[in-house]
Amino acid sequence: MSEIEQSKDQIIQDLNETEQKILNGAFDSLINGDIDRTEYFEVVSLARKAKEENSEVEISDNIFQYLYDNKEKFGIDVSVNGTATAGKVLVMS
Numbered sequence: 483m484s485e486i487e488q489s490k491d492q493i494i495q496d497l498n499e500t501e502q503k504i505l506n507g508a509f510d511s512l513i514n515g516d517i518d519r520t521e522y523f524e525v526v527s528l529a530r531k532a533k534e535e536n537s538e539v540e541i542s543d544n545i546f547q548y549l550y551d552n553k554e555k556f557g558i559d560v561s562v563n564g565t566a567t568a569g570k571v572l573v574m575s
Contacts, residue, residue, distance in 0.1 A: 486512070493526060501529045503556045504549070521545060
């Protein structure tokens with residue numbers, strides 16, 4: 483777990499405030515057992531790609547649900563446009 487935390491601390495330096503909240507929240511959720519490592523790393527990937535791709539990336543239904551369920555905690559607006567197997571999420575800070 484310490485390797486994951488060290489990686490998070492390095493990644494977070496390049497993220498904006500909203501992306502930092504999402505990544506820190508996902509790390510806390512991982513520690514608390516609310517999400518697994520696969521889901522955590524998908525959030526990490528989302529944070530990295532959002533910065534590179536004008537904040538629009540494809541994500542799994544599970545991660546969309548995680549972001550939607552925690553939108554107030556992260557202070558984000560989440561909208562979806564997608565199919566049953568994948569959605570596009572637009573995270574607006």
